Structure formats: structure tokens, C-alpha cells
Amino acid sequence: MKELIARSLKYQQGVVSVLDQYLLPHQEVWHECRTVAEMAELILTLKVRGAPLIGLAATLLVAYLAEQGADKAALAQAIDELEATRPTAVNLMHCMGKLRGALQATDFASQVVATAEMLFEEDIALCERMANLGAELVKQGDNILTHCNTGALATAGIGTALGVIHQAHAAGKDIHVWVDETRPLLQGGRLTAYELACWDIPYTLICDNMAASLMAAGKVDKIFVGADRIAANGDFANKVGTYNLAVLAKHHNIPFYVVAPVTTLDVVCPNGKAIPIEERNPLEVTGVSGSFGSCQWAPQNAKVFNPAFDVTPAELVMGWVLDTGVYDQHAVAQGALLHVS
Template identity: 45%
Template sequence: MIPTLEWLPNGVNFLDQTKLPLEETYVLATDYKQVATVIRDMIVRGAPAIGVSAAMGVALGVNQSHAKDIPTLNTEVAVICDTLAATRPTAVNLFWAIERMRQRYSALADANATIPEIKAALITESRLMYDEDITACKAMGAHGAELLPKQGTVLTHCNAGALATCGYGTALGVIRAAVERGHKIDVFADETRPYLQGARLTAWELLHDNIPTTVLCDNMAGSLMRQGKIQSVIVGADRIAANGDTANKIGTYSVAVLAKEHGIPFYVAAPLSTIDPATAHGDLIPIEQRSATEVTHSNGRQMTPNGAAIENPAFDVTPAKYITAIITERGILRAPYEQSIAEMMKQAASEPELAAI
């Protein structure tokens, strides 16, 4: 599998996704502040990968602490967690992972564990989350593969593959699983402006797996749907509200509306950690606003006139009514999503041995 990130004795190693597809290089983050920079600058990206990166950032920060007592370490842990939480606001996996690490730390401190024991346990926890993410992606693939056509073309938007996770992928994991089962699938990858995750990343990793892939300009999807050239759409998610409304990379909403108009199934693939029961509906999901230079410049060259106003929201929200099904590691959710999501989250809470998978 593509090594998106890896815990090493001297830090966390990240595949630099800003350099793909032309350059395969790595960035070693040797402290938690560098992990925060890696997340903020999109060297690592994708909600599941961001979550595990943050967990490893917490473990790295605590492991490097020189605190001699728990009260001092408590203060340091709060700063570490707050620093990592401030990197990107939309991907709920970030906050889920930090909270899980915080709770693990608190349980150890309350049990009078020694500081060396706490450090070792947090490293183990973050590495466990890495393994769990890969397991979850493969489970999503198993659940979702049969939803895709036996033969046909599947459209995806942004990158929800191995590069967005710890391995295998969410939406692309479902595609991979379908191909592994013998489906004859070609992929249309929206270029995904302005950061071009589809053109740079999705195409790179699918071709790496010998899955036929065609890159589309973002404004081509509707025309191809009208011509009957797209049989299914599958995307990932950065946050799913309690009612099924889903935040994903900007442009996803337009694709969903077009799919609905043309009678094409529109699927979302995401782990349970991407579902945010505390957010009732999509209007409450915070949307990250990114630098204007991502729009004004391409490869360092200015593309827009000076003085032009720029909008650059990183995400939009697709209302649940446009979503045919949500594929998770525990199974497939269908409307009414308020009910199916609540039931699945309740089941996960009652089966702790599966809740983190």
C-alpha cells in the first residue's frame, strides 16, 4: 500500500502530497508543532489520515515532554491537543482522534500510571488507530463493492483513497474492492479545483494500481452524465451530520445535484469517526476558508488580475436527500439517515470491541 504516514523512532514520516504526482518525497515531523504544520499545509490530507496524524502528533508531543509530574504534563497535553486541533476545522476525524488520545491520557493519569508508562501507552494508541483505519477502509470496501456496477464508469471527486487514509482508502477503497472482485470499472476523476487533488492524487494512485482512470475538468461531469457515460458516483467525506448531510471537498454538492437529475446513484464512503452526532445538520458544519493564493496562482504563476476578489472555501455540504447510501465499516446506511445513523452509532457504542474499527 502507498505509505501515507508512518511512525518512526525519531518522528512521524509523511508522504508529501503537495509534490505528487511528479515527485515522491517525504517530510519527517520531529515534534508535534511540525505535525500541526504538515496537517495545515496539506502535506497530509484526507479526514481519516488527518485524524491519525493528529493522534501521532499527540503521542510525539507527550513522548518528548520533560515533565516530572502529572500536573505539569496535564498542562502540556492541553497545549499539544489545542495546537493540533487548530489546524483544520472541518474534518471531524481530527477532533475525534485528539479526544480519543486525551481520554486515553486521562484514564492513565487517573490510574496513577507513571509518565514513562503514559508515553508508551499513547504511542501504542496512536499506532493502533493507524491499524484500525486500514481495517476500516477494507471493511468499507467489502460492504460497498457490490453497489458499484459490474461493468461501467464511476465518477469520483477529490481524493478519498489510500492517500487520504492510512491505506486502501474510503471511496477509492470501495472501487479497489470492486475491481478485486472482478468488476470492470473505469474511473472518471474530477480534477478538483483549485488544489487539483483528483488530477494529481486520485489519478496517480489509481494508475499505480492499474485501474483505468480519466481526468475530467470539474465542469465536464454534467455533460458526460447526460450522455450516459457515468453509471455511479462515489466520494469520501470530511464530516457527516446526524441527519446525513455531508461535507466534502468543494464541488461535491454540484456533482450530487447533477447525479440526482440524471438518475445516477451517489454514494458516500466514510468511517464512523467521520459521523458527528453532535452536529444536527449540514448548516452547522464549519467550513474552512483557505488562502486566496490557491485560486490566484498555479505552480507559482499568477492566473488572476490584481484586485479580483477571491472565494476559496475548502468544502461544501451535500444535503442528505441527494445521497443514495453512506458506506461505513459497519455496513451501509440508507435514508432516513437520522434513524439509521443513530442506530449504527448505538450499536457501535454497545460493542466496544468493534467501536474503533
């Protein structure tokens, strides 16, 4: 396999390596990964995160195993095990489906490798197209609110929603970004703030529950978020807290956009009610841990509900920014997402 290098994932000198996003922004630690168990652990503990990146990291690991001489049965098992790690993010299923197709070839090992290279490079191109299309929606001086992390850390390319922000800034639109901290795991506070600082894009970090007052004060012009799965009718799952923003945006008449590649579309899924929602470890809510240390603030036996995602209904979305174009309410209601390719 040729060398493939992104901000937080790379295949170099015959080794798959991932940047530990759990330790950012204070430590940049890379993990070499050679087994399915190692990659599964990295994904489950959010050292590897971001819907597109999860799919690509799993893909590179399978391609690495193919290069090491794993037989067809072993590769099929690896695909199944990796696909099961995160049930909501459809990008992972998309990538694993492509690899299953490659396994049907006589020269399956070389086809798996070629497929991995294609998916990696495709993601870079998809991100570029989304960013350029979305940046056209941004006006000079816009104050943009975003949630979770959707930048280069979460993809092979420049990102999804944060990629739009990057391109708007690069075009000289003098924007400012409100960054939701994104509880309980603080992907906004740790990762989005980190990326915006690296890109010299002006931003202000806020607690998630400050968004409503900002909107009421007229300090938010647009909202751009990412997605982990978009259903055929336009409903979409994203990091928990996104639905809150969509409801608030509707009330305050603020344009609300979701930005995602076609690999995030699940046209077999009819609507948001059919999207499986992953529930994570209660310890993520009863306290916090990371490169900064750990702390538990809740009672030891506190009962916790910790869904990783929520579902935003299509009726709350002004536009779906895909790499194939920007789709409005009318287009999506007419089934446009079913025909995107």
C-alpha cells in the same frame, strides 16, 4: 511505539514521517516531523491531507512527544493546537478526543502511545470493511465518477471512496473511473489519477465542469465520494464541488454514495448547517503551484471566495457506506447514524 507504516504516513526508527502530497505526483518527498509547529505547518499547507490521515498524523506526533518525555500539560497543549488546524474534518477531533482520554490515566504516556497505535490499526480495518461493502454496490463494467482524493494517500488503509473502487477492480468487475480534477488544488488530477495509475485501474481525467455532460450522455453509472464530516441527519461536508455532483446525480437519476468510516460521523452535529466550513488562502484560486512550478492567472487584487468544502444534503444521497454497513435514505431518516458504533 511500534513501527506503523502506511502509504503516506509512518512511524519508523523512532521518527514520524509524512509523504509530501503537495509535491505529488512528480516528486515523492518525505518529511520528518518532531514538533507541533512542524506538523501544524504540514497540515495547513496540505502536505498532509485527507480527513483520516490528518487525524492520524497529528496523533502519531503527540505519541512521539509522549515517548520523548513531554509532560501532561505539554501534551494537552499539543492536542489543542493540532486540533485547531482544520476545523471541518471531524476525524482530527475524534483522534484528539481519544488522546485527551488517554491523558487522564496515571501512566498517561504509555496510554497515549497505545491509543495512537490503536487508532492507526483501526483505520486500516475500517477502510477494508468499507471497501468490501461498497464494492458490492458496483456492477460489472460500471463507469464510476469520483471527486478529490480518497485513497491510500488519505488514510492509513486502502482508502474510503477510492478504496471501494480498488476492491471492485480487484474483484474483476472491469470498471472505468472518471476523475474530477478537483479545483482549485487538483487533488483529483494530481493524486487520484496517480493512485489509479499505480493500481492499474482504467481512468479518464476530466475538468470538474465536464461532469454534467458526461451524465447527460449516459456515461456515468455511479458516483462515490468521501466525507470530512457527516452530521446526525446524514448531511455531509466534503471537498467543494461535491454538492454540484449530488445535484447533477439527482437530476440524471444516478446513484450517489458517500463512503466514510464511523470516525467521520459527528452525531452531536444535527445537520449540515452546523458544520463549520474552512475558508482557505485566496492564492489557491488566483493561480496554481506545486512540484510543477507556479503561475498566477487572476489580477493581483482579485477578490476571492475559497471555501475548502461544501455541504451535501442527505436527501441527495442514495447510500451511506460506513464500515458498519450500507445505510439507505429510510434508515438514515429513522436516525440510524445516531446508533452506529
